[in-house]
Amino acid sequence: MRDEERLDLELHRRLQEGDREAFDELYRRYSGAAFGLAYRITKQEALAQEVVHDAFLAAWRAPEAFDPARGTFRTFFLSLVHHRAVDTVRREERLRKRTERVANLEPERGEDVAEDVVESTYLVQRRKEVREALETLPPEQRKVLEMAYFGGYTQTRIAEELGIPVGTVKTRTLAAMRKLRRALSREDEAG
Amino acid sequence: MTLDHERILELLAGYAVRSLSGEDAAEADRLLSEHVPSCASCRESLADFQALSGELALAPPSRMPPDLLLPRLHRELEQRVVARRPRLFLVAAAAGVVAVLGMGALSVGLGIRASNGQAKTALFADALRTANRSDATKVPLISSTGSRGMTEVSAPGLEHVYLVGEAVPPPAPGMVYRVWFHSTEGWKWAGDFLPDPGITVLELAIPTRVDEIRITEEPEGARGNGPADTERWSATFLAA
Numbered sequence: 001m002r003d004e005e006r007l008d009l010e011l012h013r014r015l016q017e018g019d020r021e022a023f024d025e026l027y028r029r030y031s032g033a034a035f036g037l038a039y040r041i042t043k044q045e046a047l048a049q050e051v052v053h054d055a056f057l058a059a060w061r062a063p064e065a066f067d068p069a070r071g072t073f074r075t076f077f078l079s080l081v082h083h084r085a086v087d088t089v090r091r092e093e094r095l096r097k098r099t100e101r102v103a104n105l106e107p108e109r110g111e112d113v114a115e116d117v118v119e120s121t122y123l124v125q126r127r128k129e130v131r132e133a134l135e136t137l138p139p140e141q142r143k144v145l146e147m148a149y150f151g152g153y154t155q156t157r158i159a160e161e162l163g164i165p166v167g168t169v170k171t172r173t174l175a176a177m178r179k180l181r182r183a184l185s186r187e188d189e190a191g
Numbered sequence: 192m193t194l195d196h197e198r199i200l201e202l203l204a205g206y207a208v209r210s211l212s213g214e215d216a217a218e219a220d221r222l223l224s225e226h227v228p229s230c231a232s233c234r235e236s237l238a239d240f241q242a243l244s245g246e247l248a249l250a251p252p253s254r255m256p257p258d259l260l261l262p263r264l265h266r267e268l269e270q271r272v273v274a275r276r277p278r279l280f281l282v283a284a285a286a287g288v289v290a291v292l293g294m295g296a297l298s299v300g301l302g303i304r305a306s307n308g309q310a311k312t313a314l315f316a317d318a319l320r321t322a323n324r325s326d327a328t329k330v331p332l333i334s335s336t337g338s339r340g341m342t343e344v345s346a347p348g349l350e351h352v353y354l355v356g357e358a359v360p361p362p363a364p365g366m367v368y369r370v371w372f373h374s375t376e377g378w379k380w381a382g383d384f385l386p387d388p389g390i391t392v393l394e395l396a397i398p399t400r401v402d403e404i405r406i407t408e409e410p411e412g413a414r415g416n417g418p419a420d421t422e423r424w425s426a427t428f429l430a431a
């Protein structure tokens with residue numbers, strides 16, 4: 001186990017005891033990643049803030065939702081942020097009947113210069129690996145995965161937007177996940 | 192092995208990135224409760240996909256949240272000291288209700304009394320009386336939209352809890368707010384409601400060992416076996 005993961009486990013254990021310093025430390029470690037993700041998905045500061053707020057509060061109120069036997073705290077927590085952001089953007093979409101978000105998937109201008117958060121060396125390295133792994137995907141797989149993950153689209157909706165059968169969306173999603181899994185587990189071993 | 196594993200893996204991959212809907216989501220739920228727990232290969236794939244979903248979170252650049260967020264969280268952390276105990280109580284009370292009402296009462300739709308019509312004044316008075324008890328606990332439900340306005344009120348010895356909201360925004364036309372309980376038995380529908388213009392009060396009997404109350408916004412009438420992914424408020428309860 002990495003030192004990073006060991007520290008997260010210790011912080012999580014303290015969280016269960018209601019230790020506020022542990023909460024602050026987890027906030028310091030992951031609020032930048034959480035907000036960056038929530039902002040990419042919701043595209044609005046206010047919504048992103050609510051997502052991150054709710055995720056941290058959920059971790060504080062029900063720390064036992066994380067089961068150390070099933071993965072790392074970091075991936076658990078960022079998945080929680082992802083789910084909440086996707087739910088938020090779907091609700092917003094339904095409320096505002098928003099259209100033409102497909103063109104909007106690309107990172108916004110200036111977004112990349114906003115990397116002003118101090119993060120651990122490991123997180124910075126992992127971020128690089130994840131981006132590189134995404135780059136290795138065939139464009140059609142990457143498109144489907146990014147529409148789902150960062151766009152918050154359902155597979156049905158992706159099929160409509162791209163004019164392809166839902167079955168194709170499913171096979172591309174699985175193919176992309178398999179390829180990423182291979183790429184990242186190799187990186188992980190090397191690192 | 193007659194199951195088509197490639198198809199199962201497609202569903203698990205879609206599930207991990209939260210992109211399933213309709214029939215696919217229902218089928219994934221079935222798989223997760225029936226097949227996956229007993230299939231080592233599927234369990235491993237699911238764990239991998241979920242971990243991957245957490246890793247993908249790192250692709251966007253990290254971004255500093257507004258300075259006010261941490262102080263705001265700090266204010267709300269205070270409430271857990273109070274909130275921990277009622278959750279324990281709530282679980283204990285739930286067991287009591289089961290004993291009193293018997294298994295027959297565990298069916299869906301049990302005991303939701305909404306604040307519509309004549310009953311409103313009496314119900315609000317009940318809730319207020321409970322809230323004013325010195326041993327009462329008040330837990331704000333976490334809103335997925337940022338709108339405040341739903342608080343759970345409970346007190347020892349009561350067989351129900353109140354959800355009290357002020358200026359709860361109405362759902363979209365044709366939609367209702369739908370209340371769900373989650374326990375080890377899965378999701379159970381508790382009832383639907385529409386908020387009142389001023390104060391909204393709901394009285395909920397807790398059907399069984401509940402670990403989460405979730406309120407979603409869903410189309411009136413059409414109801415699935417579990418909450419739609421349109422969560423508006425929720426409260427997670429700690430296990431005893």
Ligand SMILES: [Zn+2]
Pocket residue numbers: 196199226227230231232233234
């Ligand atoms: Zn299997």
